[in-house]
Every structure is written in C-alpha cells, then in structure tokens.
Amino acid sequence: MQKLTCLIFALALFVGCKDKKQTTVENTSDTVYFEYQKMPKKLEINPEVAAILEEWEEFKAFSNSLDVLYRATNNEDLSLAIDDLLEKEKEWGKGTYPEIFDTFQVKSRQRVLRTCMLKVKASIINKTDTTQPTIEMIEAFNIIRKQFNIIMNSQLDTKLILDAE
Template identity: 55%
Template sequence: MRKLSCIIILLMVSWSCKDKENTSQDDGNEELVFNYQKMPKRVAINPEATAIVKEWKEFNDLTTSFDVLYKAKNNEDLVLAIDDLIEKEGLLAKSEHPTVFDEFQIKSRQRVVKTYLLKVKANILDNRETTEPTIKMLEAYNAFRKQLNVIVNSQLDKKLILDEG
C-alpha cells in the first residue's frame, strides 16, 4: 500500500509540473493587440468654441497629439502616442485657460482625460489589454470637447443667479 501511494504521489507531481510548463509557454507567445478599429469618432467643436480655442496653443497641441493617436495601428504606435499625449496634457494643465474656459467643468473633465491616459499607459507597461481603456480615454476626451461646446452655448449669467441680495 505504501509503494502504491508513493507512485501515485510521484505521478501527480510530475503531471502537475507538466501542466505548469505548458501554460507558461502559452503566456509568453501570446501578444496583446491594440484594436484601432473600435475607437470612437471625435466630437466636433462648434464654431464659437473653435474661435476661442484657436488662440489656445496648448489645446491645439493636445488635439494634434490625439490626431496621431487615431492613426495608431498597433501597440508600438499607441505607446508613442500615449507618451506624447501625457506630456501635452501636462502642458495644457499648467497653461492659462481662456477666461471662458477657466471653469471647473472644463478642468475636471481634463483631469478625467489625464486619469484615463495614465490608465492606458499602465496597461501598456503591464502588458494588459489596451483597447478598452483607450476607448474609455477617448470617450473622456469627447466629453471634454462637448463641455467646451456647452460652456459656449450656455446663456446663463452667473452674476444674476448669485447676486440675489
């Protein structure tokens, strides 16, 4: 009985080691692919907002970097585009916003874009799937652009609302 249990244990150990070797080889050969075809379209900025942001150099630089991101076809292109976007977003955050866009609504959406940029960068560095976080980041960027339109189209005068005295 003792011999039989030793043989069974040896077989189980050798069988379990064999499975671990196969799974480690499969993980090494699998390469994550960025699916650029699923990226959402960019939201257009209305003419009033375009006239204001035309003079905002840092915003235009960020927009140009997003153009590069839309041309990314694989993870290598995505890495370069994300690094550039993180740099440009940092410059935009430090820049002086036009007075119309110097609002919490704009700055908060800009922070959300930065958060998703960093999340995509982390996924790239950890060799995880990058398509879904990139889509979320582009949706956040579209919300940022939509908010520019909302602020320009807003007809509310804050002074009238706040000065009820």
C-alpha cells in the same frame, strides 16, 4: 468512529483525485494587439468653441497629438503617442485657460482624461489589452469637448440676473 474516519478518508481521496483544470499563464505579448478600428470618432464642436480653441495653443497641441493616436496601429505606436499626450497634457494643465473655459467643470474632466491616459500607459507596460482603455480615454476627451459646447451654449449674463429689480 472508525466508519466515520474511513468515510472522511474516502471522501478526501475522491476530492483529491478529481481532475483539476490546469491554469497556466501564457506569454501574451505576441497575441495582444491594439484594435485601432474600434476607436470612437472625435466629437464635433460648434464653430464658436472652435474659434476659441484655435487660439488656445496648449489645447491645440494636445488635440493634434490625439490625432496622431488615430494613426497608431500597434502597441509600440500607441506607447509613443501616449507618452506624447501625457507631456502635452502637462503643458495644457500648466497653461492659461481661456476665461470662459477656466472652470472646475473643464479642469475636473481634464483630470479624468489624464487618469484614462495613465490606464492606457499601464496596459501597455503590463502587456494587457489596450483597446478598451484607449476607447475610455477618447470618450473622456469627447466629454471635455461636449462640456465646451455646453459652456458656450448656456452662458448666462450675470448682470441681467443680479440687476433684476
């Protein structure tokens, strides 16, 4: 029994003396940058969709604010742009949608976009990397633009379907 106790004590001493990696949290506020070069481009939309979107004031204001985001070169600029985008998105959500785009497909994608904007805002507040959440946010906006193209290209005439006898 004494040999077993000595063996356990020696093992505990050996494990306790092992070099431990020091894990210290460094202040990364000076080293976190926003890499604006990595941002994806806005998805092109077809001319019919562009004509409808030109008349949709709330979406147009949001899209123009998103263009400001492309000129952001640091986290301070990004923070101001995100605050403006969040306000414009609220107005966009409260506004009236064009009849063709007043669908759950568009509104659900808008909620995903809002979630991505809040992720960017949280990254700014927590002073973590903002590049990846910003890329996700722009991709979510591109998905909305793609949905506009899909809706416009796949319109079915319900009268033809319902009157087919």
